[in-house]
Amino acid sequence: MTLDRRAVLTAALAGFLTLPLPRRAFAAGEVARVDDLIARMTIEEKAGQMTCLADSFRPYNPPNPQVGIQNEKDLAAEIRKGRVGCLFNGIGVAGARRAQDIALRQSRLGIPLLFAGDVIHGLKTIFPVTLAESASFDPALAERTARAMAVEATAAGLHLTFAPMVDVARDQRWGRVVEGAGEDVTLGSLFAAARVRGFQGRDLRRDDSLLACPKHFAAYGAVAGGLEYGSVDISEETLRETHLPPFGSAFAAGALTTMAAFSEINGIPATADRDLLTDLLRGEMKFRGFVFSDYTADEELVAHGFAEDERDATRLAILAGVDMSMQSGLYIRHIPDLVKSGAVPMETVDVAVRRILYVKTAIGLFENPYRSLNEEAEKARIFTSAHRALAREAATRSIVLLQNSGVLPLDPARGQTIALIGPFAEDRMNVYGPWAFYGDKGKGVDIATGLRAAMPDPARLLIAPGSGILTPIDGGVAKAVETAKAADIVILALGESQDMSGEAQSRTAIEIPVVQQALADAVAATGKPVIVLLRHGRALALHDGVANAQAILATWFLGSESGHAIADIIFGKKNPSAKLPVSFPWESGQEPFFYDRKSTGRPVIDNRTEYRSRYATTDNSARYPFGHGLSYSEFALEGLKLSDTALRWDRAIEITARLTNKGARKGSEVVQLYIRDRVASRTRPIRELKRIQRVTLAPGESKTLRFSLSRADLQFVGAGSRIIAEPGAFDLWVGQSSVGGLKGTFTLYAEG
Template sequence: MILDRRDLLIRTLGGVLAIGLPRGVLAQTDVERVDALIAKMTIEEKAGQMTCLADSFRPFNPPNPQVGIQDARRLADEVRKGRVGCLFNGIGVAGARRAQEIAVRDSRLGIPLLFAGDVIHGLKTIFPVPLAEASSFDPDLCQRTARAMAVEATAAGLHLTFAPMVDVARDQRWGRVVEGAGEDVTLTGLLSAARIRGFQGRDLRRDDSLLACPKHFAAYGAVAAGLEYGNVDISDETLRETHLPPFGQAFAAGALTTMAAFNEINGVPATADRELLTDILRGEMQFRGFVFSDYTADEELVAHGFAQDDRDAARLAVLAGVDMSMQSGLYIRYLPDLVKSGAVPMATVDVAVRRILYVKAAIGLFDNPYRSLDEAAEKTRIFTPAHRALAREAAARSVVLLKNDGLLPIDPARGQKIALIGPFADDTANLYGPWAFYGDPGKGVDIATGLRAALPDGATLTVTHGSAVNAPIDGGIAQAVAAAKAADIVLLAIGESQAMSGEAQSRTVIEIPPAQQALADAVAATGKPVAVLLRHGRALALHGGVANAQAILATWFLGSQAGHAIADILLGRVDPSGKLPVSFPWESGQEPFYYDRKSTGRPVVDDRTEYKARYATTDNSARFPFGHGLTYTDFVLDRLTLSDTALRWDAAIEVTARITNKGKRKGSEVVQLYTRDRVASRTRPIRELKRMARVTLAPGESRTIRFSLSRRDLEFVGAKSQRIAEPGAFDLWVGQSSVGGLKGAFTLYALPEAG
C-alpha cells in the first residue's frame, strides 16, 4: 500500500506541517516502521536523529571553520548512545562501515546513519565548476555529469550531497557565484533540476543513488554588495519571482532535502524564519523532505542578534522548521530540556524526526544499512576512463569564446611557435576550483601538458610564468616579453586562483590581479597576436592588454581534464559552443549587474543623450552579455515566424526561425528566445529568457528551430504576491545572446467572459 500525502499530515503549532514524502516514495511498511521507532524513542534519541556532525571515522576534509570537531573515539560513543543521525564530509567505505556497525549493532534502536558530503562538482574525477558547466546551456550534460558524480560518491560511502546550489547570483563580487548556474532564473531552474535527476537517478534505493540537497533556501544570491553571509533586503515579489522558482523546479525533480541559507531576509535569519521554512516551503511549495541548517548556522543566530543564547537559538531554529542541525550540536544539547520545559512541543520534534526517518527509509537504509558501502565498488567506480572522458567533454563544452579576431583555431600543421605565458600555464594547483577537496591535484591535466599532448611537435611550445598570481616575479616580465617576441602566437594563461572564488571570497574588485595585468600589458606591447585563457570563477571586468587581445576565452575552472579540453578548443578539435551564464561588466563598480534588469523611466537611447540611467564613467551595458559566446563558424538566423500574433488565454503560439551555418566548419549554436511585457501593473525586465535550443549543423546546413509559448510563460508576481499574467502586447527576440536577435511581437488576449 502506498500512502497518499494527505494521509501524512499533522497539525501542530496552529498550522499544517507536511511530513509525508511524495506519493510513491514510501510504502506502508516504511511508515509503520517509522511510527514504531518514534514510539520507542527517548527525546535524547530524537534529538540525536536531528544532529549532523563532522565525520571523524575517516579522513575529514575541512572546507569550513573547525568548530566542534570530535575525535573518532568520542564520536563513536555519541553514535552508540543514539545521539547522532548524520555524519558528513568524510569519505571511504571502511570508516563508514565501522560507523554504521556501531549505529546498527550497538545503539539501542539500531537506526542507521546517513552519510553526507560536499560533492559539488566531482569526487575524484573533477568536472567543471557549476558556473562553468552552466555555460553549456545543456541540461542533458549537467544530468550526465551529476550521474557520474553520484556513481563515485556512493562508491566512496556517501548517501547525500549538499548540491546543487540553486541560488540566482546577481552580483559577481559574491564568491559563491562559482557554485551555481549564474544570473538567470530559467537557466538556473533547468540545470538544477537536471543535476538532481542525475544525482538521484531513477531509483532512490539503488546503491548509486545520491540524495540531492538544493541550497540555500533562500535568496542567498541576493546578499547586499555581494558580501558573504550578508543580509538580504528584498521585496516579496522579487523573492518569489527570482529566488524561489529554481527551488520549485528542484523539488519537482524529486529533491528530498534542502538547506536553510546563512543570510537573513528582511531582518529575520533564514534559519529562524518560520514564514520561510514552514509557511512558504512546506505550505505553498509543498516540500515534503527535511531541512538542514547550514554549518553552525543555528548557533550563529546569537551573533545575528536574533537569539539570546545557544539554547534560544536551538528553540528558534526548530520552531522555524530546521529539522537537522549541522555541526553546532545545539539540538542534542538543548532540545531535551526545551521539550521538558514546554518551550518546544514534542509534536514539533516528532515531525522533524519523522521527516528524517522517512528519507532514510526512502533510500533503503533500514532494509540495507550498508548500501553504498561496498569496497569492490570503491575500487572500480572511481576515476574511471569513462568519467575522465566525460570530464573532458564537459570541460570543452564549458569554454566560452568571448572574442576572436581570426586568431583561433590554431592550425597545428603550420608548425607555429607558441608561447604559453602566465601563472596558470603549467599550474596544477588551480585547475579544479573551489569545493573539490576530495580530488587529487596530481591527477589534473594542466594547459601545457594538454597542449604538448595535442601538438605534433611539443618543442614548438615554450612555457614562461611571467608573474605569480598576486605578485611579480623578478625578471618575469622581461622573460615573458622575450618569449612572446620569439613566438608566432602567444597564449596568455591568467586570471583568478581557486582561492579567490568560492565561500568567503567576496571581492570588491573583480579584475585581473595587478601583477598579471602588468604582464598582459607588457606582452600586448610586443605586437604579437595574443589569445587570453581566462581562469576564473565569476564574470570579470577586463582592461588593457587583456580586453584588447585578439582572442579571449573564458576557461573558468575546468577540472581534471582542463588541459586536454583547452587544447581541443585551441586547436579546433572541438568547436567552442559555450554561452555566458553571467554578464561581464565593463567595470567592477557596475555590480550588481544582470541582463534582465529594468529599463527605468530614463533608459539610455544613445551615447550622446544625458540625464539617462547611465554611469558617468561607463555605459550601463555589458562588455560581454549574458548568453554571448562565439564559435569557429558563422551561424545566421532568419525567417522568424509566429503561428499567430494573438496568444489566446488557454492556447499557445509557435515561434520558428531558421538557422544556417554559413561558415566552413561544423559547429553548434544555442538559440535563445527572450520576451518582454511592454506594459504591466509591475514594471518588467527589458528581456527575460524563456526558451533555448542547441543545434549542431554542418557547413551550409539549415534547420528550423521551434519554440512554443503559452500564457504560463508570461506570468509574473503581482499584487499580494500572486502570480498573474496580464493581457497586452509583448515583444520577443530569437537570437544568439541577450542582445540583438530577430524581433517579433504578439498580443496576449484575456479569456472571454462567460455568457
C-alpha cells in the same frame, strides 16, 4: 532540442509544487516501523537523529571552521548513545562501515547513519565548476555529469550531497557565484532539475543513487554588495519571482532535502524564519523532505542578534522548521530541556524526526544499512576512464569564446612556435576550482601538458610564468617579453586562483590581479598576436592588454581534464559552443549587473546619454552579455515568423526561425528566445529568457527552429504575491545572446 519548463516554473512561482506525501510513498510496514521507532525513542535519541556532525572516522579536512568533535573516539561514543543521525564530509568505505557498525550493533535502537558530503562538481574525477558547466546551456550534460558524480560518491560511501546550489547570483563580487548556474531564473531552474535527476537517478534505493540537497533556501545569492554571509533585503515579489523557481524546479525533480541559507531575509535569519521554512516551503511549495541548517548556522543566530543564547537559538531553529542541525551540536545539547520545559512541543520534534526517518526509508537504508558501502565498488567506480572522458567533454563544452579576430583555431600542422605565458601555464594546483577537496592533487591536467600532447613538436611550446598569481617574480616580466618575441603567437594564461572564488571569497574588484595585468600589458606591447585564457569563477571586468587581445576564452575552472579540453578548443579539434551564464561588465562598479534589469524611466535611447540611466564613466551595458558566445562557425538567423500576432488566453502561438551554418566547420549554436511585457502593473525586465534550443549543423546546413509560447510564459508576481498575466503587447526576440536578435511582437488578449 527545445527546452521547455514553463509548467515547472509557473508552478514554482504559484507555490503549488507537490511531491507525494511520504505516507503515500511507503508500504504500511515501513510507516509502522517509523511510528514504532518514534514511540520508543527517548528525547535524547530524537535529538540525536536531528544532529549531523563532521565525520571523524574518515576525515578529509574540508574548508570549514574546526568546531565540535574532532576525533573518532568521542564521535563513536556519541553514536553509541544514539546522539548522531548523520555524518558528513568524510569518504571511504572502511571508515563508514566502522561507524555504521557502531550505530547498528551498539546503539540501543540500531538506526542507521546517513552519510553526506560536499560533492559539488566531482569526487575524484573533477568536472567543470557548476558555473562553467552552465555555460554549456545544456541541462542534459549536467544530468550526465551529476550521474557520474553520484556513481563515484556512492562508491566512496556517501548517501547525500549538499548540492546543487541553485541560488540565482546577480552580483559577481559574491564568491559563491562559481557554485551556481548564474544570473538567470529560467536557466537556473533547468539546471537545478537536471542535477537533481542526475544525482538521484531513477531509483533512490539503488546503491548509486545520491540524495540531492538544493541550497541555500532562500535568496542567498541576493546578499547585499555580494558580501558573503551578508544580509538580504528584497521584496516579496523578487523573492518569489527570481529566487524561488530554481528550488521549485529541484523539488519537482524529486529532491528530498534542502538547506537553509546562512543569510537573513528582510531582518529574519533564514535558520529562524518560520514563514520561510514552514509556511512557504512546506505550506505553499508542499516540500515533504527535511531541512538542514548550514554549518553552525543555528548557533550563529546569537551573533545575528536574533537569539539570546544557544538555547534560544535552538528553540528558534526547530520551531522555524530546521529538522537537522549541522555541526553546532545545539540540538543534542538543548532540545531535551526545551521539550521538558514546554518551550518546544514534543510534536514538533516528532515531525522533524519523522521527516528524517522517512528519507532514510526512501533510500532503503533500513533494509540495507550498508548500501553504498561496498569495497569492490569503491575500487571499480572511481576516477574511471569513462568519467575522465566525460570530464573532458564537459570541459570543452564549458569554454566560451568571447572574442576572436580570426587567430583561432590554431593549426598544429603549421608548426608555429607558441609562447605560453602566465602563472597558470604549468599550474596544477588551480585546475579543479573551489569545493573539490576530495580530488587528488596533481592529477589534474595543466595547460602546458594539454598543449604539448596536441602538438606534433612539443618543443615549439615555450613557457614563461611571468608573474605569480598575486605577486611579481623577479625578472619575470622581462623573461616573458623575451619569450613572446621568440614566438609566432602568445597564449596568456591569467585570472584567479581557486581560493579567490567560492565561500567567503567576496571581492570588491572583479578584475585580473594587478601583477598579471601588468604582465599582459607588457606582452601585448610586443605586437605579437595574443590569445587570453581566463581562469575564473565569476564574470570579470577586463582591461587593456587583456581586453584587447586578438582572442579571449573564458575557461573557468575546468577540472581534471582542463589542459586537454583547452587544447581541443585551441587547435580546433572541438568547436566552441558555450554561452555566458553571467554578464561580463565593463567595470567592477557596475555590480550587481544582470541582463534582465529594468529600463527605468530614463533609459539610454538612440545614444542619448545626458540625464539618462547610466554611469558617468561607462555605459549601462555589458562588455559581453548574458548568452554571448562565439564559434569557429558562422551562424545566421533569419525568417522569423509567428503563427499569429494574437495570443488567446488559453491558446499558444508558434514561433519559427531558420538557422544556417555559413561556416566551413560543423558546429553547435544555442538559440535563445526572450520576451518583454511592454506595459504591466509591475514594471517588467527589458528581456526575459523563456526558451533555449541547441542545434548542431554541418557546413551549409540549415534548420527551422520551432518554439511555443502560451499565457503561462507571460505570468509574473503581482500585487499580493498573486501570479498573474495581463493582456497587452509583448516583444519577443530570437537570437544568439540577450542582445540583438530577430524581433517580433504579439498581443495577449483577455479571456473571452
